[in-house]
Amino acid sequence: MSRTLPKQLLPFIWHFLKGYKFFVVTFAFLALLTGSWAPLNSILIKYMIDVLGKVQQSHMSAQIIWLAVFFLLNFGIHNLCWRSLEYLNYRFQPVIKNQIISETFDYVHGQTQQFFQDNLAGRIASQINTIADNLERIIHELSQHILRTLSQLVVAFISMYSVHPSFFYILLTWFLVFTVLSLRLSKRFIHLSEHHAASEAIVSGQLVDSITNANNVRIFSRKAYEKSYLEKALLVTEKTFREKEIYILKLSFLQGSSLAIMIGMMLFFLIDLRIKQKVSIGDFALILGLAVQVGYMIWWGMEQVQAVNKAIGKCKQSLMRLLTPWEIKDREDARPLQVEKGEITFSGVRFGYRDSQLFFQNKSVTIAGDQKVGLVGYSGSGKSTFINLILRLYEPTSGSIFIDGQNIRECTQESLRGAIAMIPQDPSLFHRSLMENIRYGRISATDEEVIDAAKRAHAHEFIAQLPEGYNALVGERGVKLSGGQRQRIAIARAILKAAPILILDEATSQLDSVTESLIQESLWPLMRGKTAIVIAHRLSTLLHMDRILVFDQGKIVEDGSHEVLLAQKGLYRTLWDAQIGGFLPDRRVEDCSVKRKKIEPGT
């Protein structure tokens, strides 16, 4: 799990290419070879024209036959090189792309809870795709087109120089002026493109927002309003698109005109030199052919460079966001956690979420193995935080947490989380079948074991009623199930996992009381012989606990059995006295009474 990925673009690219050195070298070589094809063609045509011009009688000279053979050979080799390039591309491109996606995905899953709270899931997924798509593009453009253009340029420059240095200088001057001008002017184009991209992003954001809220749109019958709201954003994209395209039109006109001027100058010199008999007819054709060819090649190459630049920018941005260092990492010498008793100790732990108040403040607590502990307190008092720290989803600011005497900081995260079965308050499900969702607790479980766990979690009843039963898909995050049904699936998962430590974070809060008491009955045997921590709001659950920890504003303020705590007349007693219908209050009594007072006059 301690694998890292380079965050800088070039080392990142090399990380994936270094396993394919043979591919990289062959690819580059073939690209260079294909580049020289076009100017070589022009050179051969020049010689053929010159030879044919000299031949008086109509007979085939050996020279012309050889030239024709070379000409065809050049064609054949070019064809072969191109097809080999394409073959290598088909062969390796998907492999490398998949490797990029899979390794980045794996790395991102090593990020902390905080990372996923700070970054939207959709954004993360699209950034992984951005990296893969653009990297593929960069590698392709660099290795194929840009290398090819380079070799074509070199051959063209040399042949021009060999005919007459003035052609070389004209081409060089034009090349320099063209490149500098294009790069400078394209800055504004990039700016306009970004403008356009931003306006398109707003449209797609609005589409997602509106469709996510489809329910609201229907309830308030705001279909027409939504359409006009979207059309405003669409108008902006139209405007930015037009601005961008008109600018590129002007830029291309300028570039095309400069090309015409360069070719005009070449033509002028060619005619002049031909009149003075300093160049042959073949040279004439060669220079003119090369000038047009190279001119367009550079023009096109410029666009490629800009496209690559853009892709580089996108990649860098995504890499920076996704490949931030893992905040919680296994140590080099991390050992697997060995659980025998399941004793959990908080020793001098202090913890605070970013910039917020500190929790626990050095309080030391030990939960003995096999003990059943209930956590109670108002909402926001730190109960879930206490559990998050045991699971090492967050790291204490100071102090340590031990399980059976082993500091969890020194154990592998996988073994730690493998030893704990956790049922969260609002479990989410994968958009996979119910069978797969339950089996997530133990991947090796058989269908029978999955069904047995579902029966014990009282999920079997409703699953059996679904038309597709255990094969039913439950929608993204499980939206097609009710909160209580999702909780029952989560309980079945935990039953399958059969870990030595069991944690329930208000695991039955969304169930009706009949189902809840049924599930409680199946949970008690599950807890037997295990350490269990239960965040509960139902008094009947607390009565079963060996011990209760009372939380208030991030501190454990009381600790003892139900009877002892009741006798203490502290916060637990207050909570107990304020119970409503068998539940502990969620907010302070004062808050509740204020609310009640506000409601009373109207009722």
Ligand SMILES: Nc1ncnc2c1ncn2[C@@H]1O[C@H](COP(=O)(O)OP(=O)(O)O)[C@@H](O)[C@H]1O
């Ligand atoms: N990821 C987080 N980042 C910042 N603050 C958080 C985060 N999670 C919880 N908190 C804050 O910490 C406090 C305790 O939360 P929590 O432990 O979830 O309470 P409980 O489970 O007792 O209701 C709350 O004030 C909550 O707003």
Ligand SMILES: [Mg+2]
């Ligand atoms: Mg909570």
